[in-house]
Amino acid sequence: MTEPDPHGFSEDFGTIEIFGIPFSTFTRSIVMGLEEFGLGNCFIQHHTPPHSGEVRQRNPFGLLPVLVHRPNAIYSSSDDTVILYESNAIRRYIDESLGLQANQKFKHKVELTPPAAKSTPMERARVDQWVSVAATVIFPAVELGVVKRRLAMEGNSADDESITLALDTGLEKLHDRLAIVEQMFNQPFSGDYICGNNVSWADLFAYPPLADLRAIKEGEPILRSGKDALYPKLNAWMDRMEQRESAKKTYPGTLASQRKKN
Ligand SMILES: N[C@@H](CCC(=O)N[C@@H](CS)C(=O)NCC(=O)O)C(=O)O
Known part of the structure; x- marks a missing residue:
């Protein structure tokens, strides 16, 4: 084909x-x-x-x-x-x-994993660690625990009260995980992105499930920006990620685009 x-x-x-x-x-x-x-x-x-x-x-x-x-x-x-x-x-x-x-x-130099010649093993491993956390912690907690459950129940025409009740355990677990993720942010790096000043695969793996979370009712209080933010580092980073061309170009067809929240 x-x-x-x-x-x-x-x-x-x-x-x-x-x-x-x-x-x-x-x-x-x-x-x-x-x-x-x-x-x-x-x-x-x-x-x-x-x-x-x-x-x-x-x-x-x-x-x-x-x-x-x-x-x-x-x-x-x-x-x-x-x-x-x-x-x-x-x-x-x-x-x-x-x-x-x-x-x-x-003729540019995009490096989504720091190259061996310019980074320490710890810096490269830290990106791997985040990719793994995004895939095995953030994705299941957000998508399997909350987002997909909500979508399935909506598909079965469940009322909002029943959905909220059914998501209770998933949300509790999600908060637990996000609190840890918030602590992990920028550790031991500083900069606008998860692993320092440059965007890396750590950001690109963590962002899409969290963008889905922001698109549903349960995500609004969790991923609230500004002074009332529950997870301020996570939210400031989400706002920055949303502005990247790569996020904008891949937005059509996402859950957020379907709900027109972002
Ligand atoms: N470990 C796989 C996970 C891929 C994955 O779960 N993809 C989802 C879409 S985001 C999927 O195909 N889900 C269908 C299913 O779980 O049956 C990877 O990293 O590629």
Whole structure:
């Protein structure tokens, strides 16, 4: 089903395809990464839902996102075609392959994981730690514990009182996790982003589920800005992230865009 790159970059990057709907937060992290590297016009995003035939063909677990890269575009063989699932693996491939090529082509120096030559093992590991916390702590607490439950109940036409009651345990756990995340912020770094002055994969993995949370009723008091903020560091950072081009470009199709809150 692969078409040549419609934007004319296939000579530089081959063809890059992402399988994943914009509603998927892990897909959004990866697409934000491509946007940060300036590759926003260089890939095709197939809006395929999880567990669809097209996804299962490329990821036996059926989960989003999947990256397919044909370095030699239409001349690629099945041997040199890269098919990757698991967003952390895709992240590494972007850092070490597509991102490096983008830096050369566009003559900029985007580094979403600090490069070995310029950082300590602890600084690089701290980004990994955040990516892991985003995937295994923030995502389940926000999406599985609260957002998806609310959406499922709304889909079943439950009234707001029943939804609020049903979300009670999930919200308690979420507060517990967010209080820890708030403490982790900028530790031991300082700067506008989670791991210092530059945006990194830590930000790109943590932001999409929290943007979903901001879009629902339960998220409003939790992610309130200003002097009444429950989690002031988290909120100031969310406000900054919302202003990034990569967040704006990946906004259409997200839960927030559907509810028009952000
Ligand atoms: N560990 C996977 C998780 C991917 C994941 O859970 N993706 C969600 C969309 S954000 C999905 O496909 N969910 C469908 C399901 O859980 O059945 C990764 O990092 O890529």
